Amino acid sequence: MNAFLAALNVVLFALFIGVATDxxxxxxxxxxxxxxxxxxxxxxxxxxxAGALRQAQATARAAELQITALQQQTEKNYNAAIxxxxxxxxxxxxxxxxxxxxxxxxxxxxxxxxxASANNTDRQIAALRQQTQDEFEFRHQEADRxxxxxxxxxxxxxxxxxxxxxxxxxxxxxxxxxxxxxxxRNTRLPEFGFSQNYMPVLDAAAGRIGELPPDIAQGxxxxxxxxxxSLDQANLVHEIGMRDQPTDPADPSARPSPISGExxxxxxxxxxADAEALTAAIEDILPKLKAxxxxxxx
Numbered sequence: 001m002n003a004f005l006a007a008l009n010v011v012l013f014a015l016f017i018g019v020a021t022d023x024x025x026x027x028x029x030x031x032x033x034x035x036x037x038x039x040x041x042x043x044x045x046x047x048x049x050a051g052a053l054r055q056a057q058a059t060a061r062a063a064e065l066q067i068t069a070l071q072q073q074t075e076k077n078y079n080a081a082i083x084x085x086x087x088x089x090x091x092x093x094x095x096x097x098x099x100x101x102x103x104x105x106x107x108x109x110x111x112x113x114x115x116a117s118a119n120n121t122d123r124q125i126a127a128l129r130q131q132t133q134d135e136f137e138f139r140h141q142e143a144d145r146x147x148x149x150x151x152x153x154x155x156x157x158x159x160x161x162x163x164x165x166x167x168x169x170x171x172x173x174x175x176x177x178x179x180x181x182x183x184x185r186n187t188r189l190p191e192f193g194f195s196q197n198y199m200p201v202l203d204a205a206a207g208r209i210g211e212l213p214p215d216i217a218q219g220x221x222x223x224x225x226x227x228x229x230s231l232d233q234a235n236l237v238h239e240i241g242m243r244d245q246p247t248d249p250a251d252p253s254a255r256p257s258p259i260s261g262e263x264x265x266x267x268x269x270x271x272x273a274d275a276e277a278l279t280a281a282i283e284d285i286l287p288k289l290k291a292x293x294x295x296x297x298x
Contacts, residue, residue, distance in 0.1 A: 147211050148296045155289040157201040158223055162282045174272035178265055185261025189241030199227055219285035226281050230274040237267050
C-alpha cells in the first residue's frame with residue numbers, strides 16, 4: 001500500500017509538472033478533463049482509503065498493544081494471585097502446624113497436669129489413709145489401755161471384796177447366827193452395817209460395761225448387783241439389830257419393839273444367800289479378769 005501511494009504521488013507530481021511546463025500536455029488535459037477528474041477522484045479516494053487504512057492499522061496496533069498490555073497485566077495479576085494464594089496456603093499450613101503444635105503442647109500439658117494431680121491425689125489419699133490408720137491404731141491402743149486399766153481396777157476391787165468377805169467371815173457368821181436363832185430367838189443380830197461406798201470402781205464402771213468382753217461384762221454386772229444387794233441386806237440386818245437392843249440389860253426380853261425370831265432367821269438366811277451368791281460370782285469372774293489381763297499387751 002505504501003508503494004502504491006508513492007507511485008500515485010509520482011504520477012500526480014508528473015501531471016503537475018506536465019501541466020505547468022508542457023503546452024500539448026495541457027491541451028490533452030483540457031480535452032480529457034472528465035477522465036482526468038475521474039482519475040483524480042480515484043486518487044483522492046485511494047489517498048483517503050490509505051489514510052483510513054493507516055488509521056485502522058494504527059488503531060489495530062494500539063488495540064494489539066492494549067491487548068498485549070492487558071494480557072501482561074492479566075498474567076501479572078494471575079501470577080500475583082497465584083503467589084498470594086500459595087503464600088496464603090503456606091501461611092495457612094504454618095498456622096495449622098502452629099495450631100497442631102500448640103494443641104499438642106496443651107494436650108501434653110493437660111495430661112501432665114492430670115497425672116500430677118492424680119499423683120498428688122494418690123499421695124494425699126495415701127497420707128490420709130496412713131493418718132487414719134495411725135489414728136485408728138492410736139485410738140485402739142488407747143482403748144486397750146483404758147480397757148486394761150478398767151479391768152485391772154475391777155479385778156483389784158472385786159478381789160478386795162472377796163478378801164473382806166473371807167477376813168470377816170460373813171458366811172460363817174451368818175450360818176452361826178442362824179443356828180443360834182433356832183435355839184434362842186433373843187439372839188442379837190450381827191452389827192456389821194456399812195456407812196460408806198466400798199465399790200467405787202464398780203459404780204464408776206456402770207457406764208463403761210459395754211467396753212468389756214461380753215462374758216466379763218456379764219460377770220462384773222452380776223458381782224455389782226449382788227454386792228449392792230448384800231450391802232443393802234447387811235445394812236437392813238444392822239438396822240433391825242439396832243432396834244432389837246434390850247432396854248434392860250438384866251432382862252434380854254425387854255425390847256422397845258420386839259422382833260420375832262422367825263423374822264430374824266429369815267433376814268439372816270437372805271443375807272447368807274446374798275453372801276454365798278456374791279462369793280460364787282466373785283469366784284467365777286476373778287479368773288476371767290486375770291486371764292484377760294494377762295492376755296492383753298502392755
